[in-house]
Amino acid sequence: MKIYLCPSPELYALYHRPGASVIITDIYRASTTITTALENGAQRMLPVATVEECQEIGESLGYLMAAERNVLRCPFAQLGNDPLAYTPELVGGKTIVITTTNGTRSLAIAREAGASEILIGSFRNLPRTLEYLHGRGCTEVVVLAAGWRGQVSTEDSLYAGALAARAQSLGYGEPVGDAAVMITSLWTAYCQEPSGRLDYIRSAEHYQRLAKAGHLDAVAYCLEESDAPAIRLEEDGYLYPIL
Numbered sequence: 001m002k003i004y005l006c007p008s009p010e011l012y013a014l015y016h017r018p019g020a021s022v023i024i025t026d027i028y029r030a031s032t033t034i035t036t037a038l039e040n041g042a043q044r045m046l047p048v049a050t051v052e053e054c055q056e057i058g059e060s061l062g063y064l065m066a067a068e069r070n071v072l073r074c075p076f077a078q079l080g081n082d083p084l085a086y087t088p089e090l091v092g093g094k095t096i097v098i099t100t101t102n103g104t105r106s107l108a109i110a111r112e113a114g115a116s117e118i119l120i121g122s123f124r125n126l127p128r129t130l131e132y133l134h135g136r137g138c139t140e141v142v143v144l145a146a147g148w149r150g151q152v153s154t155e156d157s158l159y160a161g162a163l164a165a166r167a168q169s170l171g172y173g174e175p176v177g178d179a180a181v182m183i184t185s186l187w188t189a190y191c192q193e194p195s196g197r198l199d200y201i202r203s204a205e206h207y208q209r210l211a212k213a214g215h216l217d218a219v220a221y222c223l224e225e226s227d228a229p230a231i232r233l234e235e236d237g238y239l240y241p242i243l
Contacts, residue, residue, distance in 0.1 A: 001133065001173025004142045005160040005180040009106040010150045012113060021138050022110045023121035023129065023163070026146035027155040028206050029081045029215075030103025032222045033066070034239060035122040036083040039228040041092035044238040047104040054099040064091065066098040071213040084218050095238075102146040107233065110144055118233040121159055124221075125228035130163060132230040132242055134172045141173075143180075154204040155223070158197075161187030162225075197223050 006015035025031050034045055048054050051067055055076050058065035066079035073080025079090075081100050098104060110118050121129055121143065133141060143163060145156035161183035164175035168184075175184040191197040198220060201207055210216055229241035 001138055001167055002140050002176040003160065003164040003167060003173055003180055004140070004177050005157060005175070005183055006142055006144045007152045007157055007179055008147045008150055009102075009109045009144060012106075012109050012144055015142050015144075016113050016115070017140050017142055018114070019116050020140035020142050021117040021119060021133060022115040023119045023141060023143045023159075024103060024107045024110060024146065025121040025143060025156050025159040026100065026103030026106065027122060027159060027222050028153075028210060029083055029218060029222060030068075030098075030100040030146065031120050032122040032124060032218075033081050033083040033086060033100075034098065034103075034120050035125045035228045035231060037066075037086040037091050037096055038231055038239070038241045039124070039226075040086055040088040042086070042094050042096055044095050044240050046095065046097045046238050047107050047233075048097060048099050049105055049108045051099055054097050058097045061095075061097075064094050064096045066096050068100045070101060071209055071215060082215065082218055083221060102148060106144050106146040111233070115142075120231040120233075120239060121163070122228070123159065123162065123223055124226040125230055126159070126162060126166070126225055128227065128242075129230040130166055130170075130172065134167075134170075148206055148209075153206050155201055155206060157183050158187055158191060158201075160184070161191070165192070194220075194224065
């Protein structure tokens, strides 16, 4: 398995590989939020690009609405982009329509470019995502890091390093290309242990944005590996857990 890193959605056209599985990762916090919602019993999630779409679809179909812009929940929505708010009591059995500043936009870019398979990647579902890819014999993976307004985000790129490092250790694959190789080396050197990961990430720009907005409570959660299910975008446009 060859693992590539596209460090910004604006660069995706340069990294698109026909037939490759594309993993959208927006660690703070869209991909972690989506993972948490589906792990906690949400039936499915509909990602949309705009706030207007989210409100219109949510109100017309009676879906739970999750909408965030610039770290803050949109006033009309029941939920924002805080994974800790997606409790089993609130989301169990529900369909959720979601839009976020960076994550859902990245998903739309990959879909419009003709990605053959789109997955949602967070640290919490990384182990099972890798096992899914290995189990189906995937040969090429492009990690599309959502970043922040077209710029690189440390935590999103680090996901690719973690994925590639685990793939190497299990004999499943390796990082390919300068971006993936560099971030895998960085992950191995500084971020394999949870405490070191958290220390390293404190200097990142998005960490500082979350600090200013008072949302640091979810940071450690977003950086933890867990046994959450792999998640795939299906042909109907909804995200489902792969059980």
